Amino acid sequence: MALATWGLLAGLSLGREGPSVQIAAGIMHHARHYLPEKTRVSDQGLLMVGGAAGIAAAFNTPLGGVMFAIEELSRKPEQRNSGLLMAAIVLSGLMAVSIYGNATYFGVIKVDPLTMDLLLPGLAVAILSGLAGGVFSLLLLQSIRGDSNDRLSRWRGRSPVAFAAACGLLVAVIGVVTQGHTYGTGYAHSRAMLDGNNDTQPLYALLKFVATWITAWTGVPGGLFAPALAIGGALGNDVAQFIHGVNAPTLIALGMAGFLAAVTQAPLTSFIIVMEMVDGHGLVLSLMATTLVASGISRLIGLPLYGALARLQLLRLNASSAR
Secondary structure: OHHHHHHHHOOOOOEOHHHHHHHHHHHHHHHHHHOOOOOOOOHHHHHHHHHHHHHHHHHOOHHHHHHHHHHHHOOOOOHHHHHHHHHHHHHHHHHHHHHHOOOOOOOOOOOOOOOHHHHHHHHHHHHHHHHHHHHHHHHHHHHHHOOOOOHHHHHHHHOHHHHHHHHHHHHHHHHHHOOOOOOOOOHHHHHHHHHOOOOOOOOHHHHHHHHHHHHHHHOOOOEOHHHHHHHHHHHHHHHHHHOOOOOHHHHHHHHHHHHHHHHHOOHHHHHHHHHHHHOOHHHHHHHHHHHHHHHHHHHHHOOOHHHHHHHHHHHHHHHHHHO
16 A cells, blocks of 8 residues: 555556555455354455455445456355445445545536447447557556566566666656656546546557556556556547547547456446446446447457466466475
């Protein structure tokens, strides 16, 4: 938590939801000591419940937390964990509401009625976000894996502190170029785009993409959901600027969901989270279609990000225990 906080204060491009998931999962796992010995809840179930509660509290998206638990944390959820899952998400949601208020993450956007005029722009956003998200996920895996023999990986292995400092300098330079818009989670910039109060720079999506990738190289713990939403929203805004006569907030929301789905290859979680963030119940079909197309394109490029990271971590733990 301290490293993620310092990273945000330093201007690194990362989110807070990653540490939120890990901390909440750790707290729930520690709660095992206070449960009766004959409890039927498994350690894996407690970790799943904690992670889901972390996502729900970070974005005030309870349904997104449930789907995140099912789609990402446990492919085969156990029925005996369902009550605990709902209770944890309700409690975390109440805590979030008591601190931030009962408001959606990005407010309420105004969308036009669903018509065929949205088909081509929406398809363009889905394809673009799918390609960009797939490449982003592939680059992240290559950089986080750390077993490549390229010059950067060797430098990071020899001098990790100097390497992280150089990465931080690059992120700072990108932030200066964008007048600070690439710093942090990207929430303020995304909210301004949705409200129509921000003139997005044409290269913002690319620079935020690069800043987030470089941040991942540093090894500072942080989340990817918030930066992914900022990048995807900027892609949707770029399409809206190129194709006149379309509702920009609609394409921005589609871009958010599409890029997040492409990075995580979790389309259900992505469309539900974005729908709750913008109170976009009128966009359900559009969000579903966008996430399905984007995640399908991403699967042609690389593996699911979190599944690959989990396998990588398991290999590292096995290697450490074998020594």
